[in-house]
Amino acid sequence: MDAASIERIYSSVAGIYDWIFGHWFSEPRSKALGLLDLQSGGHVLEVGVGTGLSLKHYPRHYRVIGIDCSEQMLAQGKRRLRRHGLRHVSLMKMDAMQMTFEDNMFDAVFAAYVISAVPDPHQVMREMIRVCKVGGKIVLINHFQNGNLLISKCEKAVSPLTKKIGFQADLDLRALLDGKPITVEKKEDAKPFNYWKVVQCIKRETVPRGLPNGTHEIATDSL
Numbered sequence: 001m002d003a004a005s006i007e008r009i010y011s012s013v014a015g016i017y018d019w020i021f022g023h024w025f026s027e028p029r030s031k032a033l034g035l036l037d038l039q040s041g042g043h044v045l046e047v048g049v050g051t052g053l054s055l056k057h058y059p060r061h062y063r064v065i066g067i068d069c070s071e072q073m074l075a076q077g078k079r080r081l082r083r084h085g086l087r088h089v090s091l092m093k094m095d096a097m098q099m100t101f102e103d104n105m106f107d108a109v110f111a112a113y114v115i116s117a118v119p120d121p122h123q124v125m126r127e128m129i130r131v132c133k134v135g136g137k138i139v140l141i142n143h144f145q146n147g148n149l150l151i152s153k154c155e156k157a158v159s160p161l162t163k164k165i166g167f168q169a170d171l172d173l174r175a176l177l178d179g180k181p182i183t184v185e186k187k188e189d190a191k192p193f194n195y196w197k198v199v200q201c202i203k204r205e206t207v208p209r210g211l212p213n214g215t216h217e218i219a220t221d222s223l
């Protein structure tokens, strides 16, 4: 999956995205945002914010920045901000693989249904860790490769097809987090069908921009 085709895919579905992903995926979003649990004034980054389906779930005492690579998805999100008067949220176009934010800038980073919908999940994960403060929370909602060998083989087989519609079906969570300076605190199933996982991580130490995988150890006992 290359960046241009991903942008094209999501831009082309921006007008109907909420209709497909709104209702059924609402509960995991609010559950995951509950895990951020920040003090008043907490600064949150939402990566791949899309049409902003999560935005109304953020407490108004947070300061929220949402980024996405698709102008059309962001245009829907900006409409939502106006409709609900969400003045604590700002949206901007930015590539999650090369964020322009300073290191250690956010108290928490959230990505819903994004990490398998980007060209390079490892690079996005590294960037999410870089911009999060030490001790800050990184929360993902995503489907990850199934632990059952037969199912994971099926996921591998269909992944070349799912990539054509904008996501990979066989992303391995352990490989994604391996070697990165984060600790997994919680991993819970999420509706619909418990197919999705909500994963809460804590950043353990500062990591400079561009550090390759495998240079840190990670506590993945809870995976």
Ligand SMILES: C[S@@+](CC[C@H](N)C(=O)[O-])C[C@H]1O[C@@H](n2cnc3c(N)ncnc32)[C@H](O)[C@@H]1O
Pocket (backbone or CB within 6 Å): 003, 006, 007, 010, 011, 021, 047, 048, 049, 050, 051, 052, 053, 054, 067, 068, 069, 070, 073, 094, 095, 096, 097, 111, 112, 113, 114, 117, 118, 119
């Ligand atoms: C499946 S949608 C999820 C949208 C939203 N998070 C939600 O919960 O509905 C994936 C989003 O990731 C965005 N995306 C994909 N690659 C990206 C990148 N490299 N940088 C920023 N956003 C990206 C897409 O444009 C799309 O809006």
